[in-house]
Amino acid sequence: MTLRTKWSKGKILFAMFIPCLLYYLIFKYLPIFGIVVAFKNYSLYRGVWASDWVGLKYFRLFFSGDDLWLLLRNTFLLGFYNLVFGFAAPIVLALLLNEMRLRVFKRFVQTVSYLPHFISNVVVASMVIVFLSPTGGLLNRMLESLGIGSVNFMADPSWFRSIYVLSEIWQHVGWESIIYLAALTAIDPALYEAAGIDGANRWQKIRSITLPGISPTIIILFILKVGSMIEIGFEKVYLLSNPATYASADILSTYVYRTAMVNGNFSYGAAIDLFTAVVSFVFIYSANLLSRRITGNSLW
Structure with a gap:
């Protein structure tokens, strides 16, 4: 089939794909040229190309700084906890919804679980702060009614990761379960019927048919x-954190924001951001390679 024939048959699909292509070209690929800032002493007045080259100066500055290990530890732990608890939650929700037989209740649960995804991070962070407020927050009122003193959760570094992960699960679990529900529809119902004839219960069907x-x-x-x-979303972390919780809440993206946008050191911020992108690429490449060798499934 020639390229002209393919175009004539799929021109509508190609036309629908153009906005997506333009989005990635404009907002994902064109900005890649900005990484040159990480290797220059960038000045707003001189511009990108007229600024002096400094090579790996800012990378060496970051790697020799006192904040490196704290930022890496906080970023990795926050991402790891979000992966461990946040990744499994939509799978469990999809399995539970798939087992529901009362359609009205199933649709109600789906709607309620989807809605938080459409709430902005600013509103979600505000809700969390109000809910956990030491003076009048609902949770602290419950603790006081039980004879337990109020806790200033938002000023305690030990609580930050739990608060962030739980808010992420609440906000996105319903939306992320959609793709698993779609995958469940592709399973042949005859497999469940055959398993039922053989005497399999619901848990055995889930373990032997649904999950595979x-x-x-x-x-x-x-x-x-x-x-x-490692590329934890900046907005919610920034909105929920404060100087009192930096010991566990200060991650690479928030540090880049303060370095580049607040302090005006754009080259240093670009160097840290480039380092984050490289580490993320190593993570996804390693996970893909490991998955292909163990399970035979991979992205490429």
């Missing part, structure tokens, strides 16, 4: 999740 049926989807999404593990 959606395992390729789980593996692909897990690889993507691993790749983004």
Whole structure:
């Protein structure tokens, strides 16, 4: 089939793909040329190309700094906890929804679980702060009613990771379960009927039919999740953190923001951001390679 024939048959699909292509070209690929800032002493007045080259100066500065290991530890642990608990939650929700037989209740649960995804991070962070407020917060009121003193959760570094991960699960579990529900529809119902004839109960059907049926989807999404593990979303971390919780809340993205946007050291911030991108690429490549060797499923 020639290229002209392919175009004539799929021109509508190609036309629908153009906005997506333009989005990635403009907002994902063109900005890549900005990494040159990481190797220059960038000045707003002189511009990118007129600024002096400094080579690996800012990378050496970052690697020799006192904040390196704290930032790496906080970023990795926050991403790891979010991966361990946040990745499994939508799978469990999809399995539970798939087992529901009352359609009205199933649709109600789906709607309620999807809605938080459409709430902005600013609103979610505000809700969390109000809910956990030491003066009038609902959780602290419950603790006081039980005879336990109020706890200033938002000023205690030991609580930050739990608060972030739980808020992420609440906000995105319903939306992320959609793709697993779609994968479940591809499983042949005859397999369940045959298992039922053989005397299998619901748990045995889930373990022997459902989970193996959606395992390729789980593996692909897990690889993507691993790749983004170190690139924790900036907005919510920044909104929930404060100087009192920097010991556990200060991650690479928030440090880059303070370095580049607050302090005006754009080259240093670009160098750290480039380092983060390289580490993320190593993570996703390693996860993909490991998955291909163990399970035979991979992104490429």
